[in-house]
Amino acid sequence: MSVLSSKEFPRFYGRRIGRKLSKSGILALKEGSRYILQYDKFSEAFLNFNKKIVLEIGFxxxxxxxxxxxxxxxxxxxxxxxxxxxxxxCIKQILENNINNIKIWPDDIRKILDLFPLKSISEVKLLFPDPWPKLKHQNRRLIQINFINNIYKILETNGTVTVGTDHKILKSWILEKFQANNEFEWLVETSKDWQNRPKDCFLTKYEEKALNEKRMPSWFVFKKK
Ligand SMILES: C[S@@+](CC[C@H](N)C(=O)[O-])C[C@H]1O[C@@H](n2cnc3c(N)ncnc32)[C@H](O)[C@@H]1O
Known part of the structure; x- marks a missing residue:
């Protein structure tokens, strides 16, 4: 399902495909094709929605x-x-619940960040991004200075980026990288602000796993000034 030459973009290091898809999986992909964004029809599909837009990266x-x-x-x-x-x-659940307000980009987000109109996104959610804990792999982390600058462009003024992670090294990394951009303000008043999951986020598989293994997640909300 890759749409552009990988030479044009940062290399993606995570998994693209795991187990072979079941028959019901293949069927869901076919039936749910209307939910899937196409690179060449991206802005058309996107501009048809005159709504508040929330982008979740790594759902x-x-x-x-x-x-x-x-x-x-x-x-x-x-x-x-x-x-x-x-x-x-995810597409199976969209179909089962007859949801009409989701679109899926089944690829690396970095391939389409340039396609979004400036200031078109109200909120970005990044829940439990891959930590790439080894020092030699830190360039593989999604949150990098460049990435934050690109997110900045597509976010509306006062728009927010919410990041949750249970990984100790990534917690400091996230703060360091966002605080390197003076145009973002970390919304924090008390420790509860980073200890508790924001009310507009739901428990995910990776948060549940972290809690079961007694790793406490931290939550960071950054507002575009
Ligand atoms: C650790 S999982 C967390 C999944 C989910 N948010 C949760 O909390 O259960 C990280 C997810 O980010 C996705 N991911 C990694 N790099 C990405 C990228 N460049 N663009 C979009 N998603 C990405 C991975 O495929 C994976 O599903």
Whole structure:
């Protein structure tokens, strides 16, 4: 499902495909094709929605994406994730719940950041991004100075980026990288602001795993000035 030459973009290091898709998975992809964004029709598909837009990057099996869309039918949710198996899981749930306010980009978000109109996104959610804990792999982390600058362009003024992680090194990394951009303000008044999941986010598979293994997540909300 890759749409552009990989030479043009930063290399993606995560998994794209896991187990072979089941028959029901293949069927869901076919039936749910209307939910999937195409690179060459991207702006057309996107501009047809005159709604508040929330972008979730790395939605995994879609728990937060699906619940958010159900609770806020007036908002359009764009979900990006290159891992086909979980994307299929998510599409199955979209079909089962007859959800009409989700669009899926089944690939690396960095391939389409340039396609969004400036200031078109109200919120960005990044829940439990891959930590790439080894020092030699830190360039593989999604949150980098360049990435934050690109997110900045597409966010509306006062728009927010919410990041959750249970990974110790990534917690400091996230703060360091966002604070390197003076145009973002970390919304924090008390420790509760980073200890508690924001009210507009739902429990995900990776948060549940972290809690079961006694790793406390931290939550960071950055506002574009
Ligand atoms: C650790 S999982 C977390 C999944 C989910 N958010 C959760 O909390 O359960 C990280 C997810 O980010 C996705 N991901 C990694 N790099 C990405 C990229 N460049 N663009 C979009 N998604 C990405 C992975 O495929 C994976 O599904």
């Amino acid at each position: 995994g099996d879609g728990k937060n994406l699906i619940n958010s869309a159900k609770h806020n039918p007036e908002t359009l949710y764009l979900g990006a994730d290159p891992f086909l198996n979980t994307t299929v899981k």
